[in-house]
Amino acid sequence: MKIDRLKMGTDTFDGLGGGRILRAAPAKPESYIPYQAEVVDIDVESSNTYLLSLRPMDEEDDHVPINYSPGQFLMVSVFGLGECPISIASSPTRDPLQICVREAGRITQGIMAARIGDVLGIRGPFGNGFPLGSMRGENVLIAGGGSGFATLRSLINYIADDREKFKEVTVVYGARTPQDLYFTTEYGSWQAAEIEVGITVDMIDATWKGDVGLVTSLLADLDPAPGASALCGPPMMIRAVAKDLLGRGFLKQDIHISLERHMKCGVGKCEHCTMGRYHVCTDGPIFSYDVVEDLI
Amino acid sequence: MTSTTAFFLRREDLIHLLEELSGTVEVVAPVLVWDEAAFATWRGEALALDDKNPLASPVEFFLPKKEVLFRYVQYSGRYTFSEDPPKARLIFGMRACDLRALKVIDGIFGADLSDLPYASKRRSTIIVALNCTSPGEGCFCRSMGSGPVAEEGYDLLLTDLGRGYLVEAGSPAGVYILRAHHRHFEEADPEDIKEKGRLLALAEEKMIKRGPFPNPEKIREAIDGADWEEAGRRCLACGGCSFVCPVCHCFSVLDQGVPDGERLRCRDSCILSGFSRMTSGANPRPDPGERLRHWYLDKFLYIPEKTGLFGCVGCGRCSRVCLGEADRWSFFKEATE
Numbered sequence: 001m002k003i004d005r006l007k008m009g010t011d012t013f014d015g016l017g018g019g020r021i022l023r024a025a026p027a028k029p030e031s032y033i034p035y036q037a038e039v040v041d042i043d044v045e046s047s048n049t050y051l052l053s054l055r056p057m058d059e060e061d062d063h064v065p066i067n068y069s070p071g072q073f074l075m076v077s078v079f080g081l082g083e084c085p086i087s088i089a090s091s092p093t094r095d096p097l098q099i100c101v102r103e104a105g106r107i108t109q110g111i112m113a114a115r116i117g118d119v120l121g122i123r124g125p126f127g128n129g130f131p132l133g134s135m136r137g138e139n140v141l142i143a144g145g146g147s148g149f150a151t152l153r154s155l156i157n158y159i160a161d162d163r164e165k166f167k168e169v170t171v172v173y174g175a176r177t178p179q180d181l182y183f184t185t186e187y188g189s190w191q192a193a194e195i196e197v198g199i200t201v202d203m204i205d206a207t208w209k210g211d212v213g214l215v216t217s218l219l220a221d222l223d224p225a226p227g228a229s230a231l232c233g234p235p236m237m238i239r240a241v242a243k244d245l246l247g248r249g250f251l252k253q254d255i256h257i258s259l260e261r262h263m264k265c266g267v268g269k270c271e272h273c274t275m276g277r278y279h280v281c282t283d284g285p286i287f288s289y290d291v292v293e294d295l296i
Numbered sequence: 297m298t299s300t301t302a303f304f305l306r307r308e309d310l311i312h313l314l315e316e317l318s319g320t321v322e323v324v325a326p327v328l329v330w331d332e333a334a335f336a337t338w339r340g341e342a343l344a345l346d347d348k349n350p351l352a353s354p355v356e357f358f359l360p361k362k363e364v365l366f367r368y369v370q371y372s373g374r375y376t377f378s379e380d381p382p383k384a385r386l387i388f389g390m391r392a393c394d395l396r397a398l399k400v401i402d403g404i405f406g407a408d409l410s411d412l413p414y415a416s417k418r419r420s421t422i423i424v425a426l427n428c429t430s431p432g433e434g435c436f437c438r439s440m441g442s443g444p445v446a447e448e449g450y451d452l453l454l455t456d457l458g459r460g461y462l463v464e465a466g467s468p469a470g471v472y473i474l475r476a477h478h479r480h481f482e483e484a485d486p487e488d489i490k491e492k493g494r495l496l497a498l499a500e501e502k503m504i505k506r507g508p509f510p511n512p513e514k515i516r517e518a519i520d521g522a523d524w525e526e527a528g529r530r531c532l533a534c535g536g537c538s539f540v541c542p543v544c545h546c547f548s549v550l551d552q553g554v555p556d557g558e559r560l561r562c563r564d565s566c567i568l569s570g571f572s573r574m575t576s577g578a579n580p581r582p583d584p585g586e587r588l589r590h591w592y593l594d595k596f597l598y599i600p601e602k603t604g605l606f607g608c609v610g611c612g613r614c615s616r617v618c619l620g621e622a623d624r625w626s627f628f629k630e631a632t633e
Contacts, residue, residue: 032366082551118373271546
């Protein structure tokens with residue numbers, strides 16, 4: 001079933017993450033029963049955000065690899081509290097499977113209260129993921145704001161591990177304060193992989209020596225060449241960045257936006273994530289700007 | 297239709313047939329509950345077949361208002377899960393509109409990543425349909441192309457001829473029932489089949505004045521041109537329409553119990569104010585008018601795009617419950633005229 005799901009987005013499925021499925025999924029495919037995933041590591045990304053490393057398991061506690069693509073998400077359960085969509089923060093080129101969780105409601109609180117060795121439920125991966133096929137061979141601009149950066153980190157590390165397939169790669173990322181920046185220890189490795197990285201914050205403190213202001217101001221500094229782009233962040237930021245990119249000669253259909261919606265099922269049935277005729281869970285969460293221009 | 301599998305069932309034999317069937321499966325049929333017809337497990341009481349089509353659609357036996365998706369039991373930090381096996385069931389007296397609603401939901405819940413709880417109930421349920429010879433006041437199934445004649449989606453189809461029922465099989469399971477319970481059935485007379493045609497033509501005749509088959513382009517124009525702000529002021533956003541609509545299938549999921557418990561799925565409605573609200577507080581459809589507009593767009597444009605069928609079957613139930621005088625069908629007719 002995992003394989004079938006990825007077939008749905010053959011355009012986005014990529015060989016690098018493939019070939020890792022060793023056995024068929026243990027649960028019935030269409031069932032709502034999740035896999036169990038053991039929390040094997042927890043990194044504190046910011047005061048209210050943790051990066052959890054997971055080991056999905058079968059009934060015998062054996063590791064079951066999950067085959068996924070950057071931009072996809074999981075439905076993550078805390079039994080007793082419920083289930084919510086969380087984007088995958090790791091790249092399929094690297095182990096382990098990671099999710100980045102920011103404290104927002106009771107389920108995310110529950111996930112963050114998990115300790116190493118505790119078990120969460122996961123279903124998925126769901127959604128289409130970034131269109132890697134059409135991004136390859138192009139310049140790539142990645143723009144993130146706030147917690148939206150988690151899903152982009154999956155793409156950035158994916159590109160870093162397959163760097164020669166992409167032309168110029170630029171990452172711009174903005175957060176509220178320096179303490180709200182995620183994955184700070186990885187920026188150096190991205191630069192080492194010849195990825196241009198621009199970071200900015202809205203509010204500074206005494207320790208901050210970097211840029212201040214909006215992500216769009218970084219674009220003015222770095223002047224990325226037109227190509228493909230991947231965006232995730234608050235709607236205001238998305239609109240501002242998309243407008244800026246159009247001015248730079250990017251095409252609407254090459255601006256790929258990861259959207260967030262309330263979700264209950266992940267499989268296009270519960271209707272919570274509908275956006276016009278689209279289900280964000282199955283038609284998205286990645287949409288090109290020409291499709292969602294009037295909907296975001 | 298001349299059919300080799302058309303039989304005649306005498307009026308008094310219907311109860312005997314149901315009694316026999318209820319020996320092996322749970323029989324669900326319209327009976328009087330608090331003086332109103334409702335689909336419920338049949339325990340030998342009188343059938344309420346002359347009343348209006350029950351407000352709660354029999355589709356609820358496939359997508360219950362509340363159901364357990366699975367149970368979780370924790371032992372030593374690890375979980376084991378279990379799902380209830382589906383119940384063998386026979387639904388008696390389902391009308392054409394509700395059959396069509398099931399077909400629409402098949403196109404949604406059976407498509408792509410198919411939904412196991414729905415699919416397993418679908419597979420384990422026998423449907424005995426009843427042709428609508430006296431359509432209700434607010435029904436407009438003919439305009440939606442879903443009734444009053446049941447054309448598909450049943451195992452057995454009954455047509456009330458007054459002195460008894462004409463019975464036709466629509467599936468191998470239906471043929472099986474006819475054979476296994478043959479002592480209740482008589483060979484149908486060609487006159488019976490003619491009588492069926494006459495009664496159904498009469499029923500269609502009654503509905504002809506209730507509006508034409510809607511044209512998707514016209515609908516798009518009507519939806520674009522409607523004053524949704526005004527409609528939103530009339531709508532109380534109670535969700536009543538969605539909870540009686542046989543096609544509406546929005547649901548929410550919640551857990552009950554720690555460390556052991558159940559994950560439940562409950563009916564929800566896109567008309568309710570918090571339906572799309574995210575944890576951050578952002579709400580993509582905050583106004584009742586916008587939500588009402590989405591309800592129409594989904595039923596008349598998005599569901600047809602996905603399933604090839606309208607998301608409205610013309611059963612008129614939404615109008616029966618609307619408190620806000622946002623009577624859906626008359627509102628819609630206003631908009632298309």
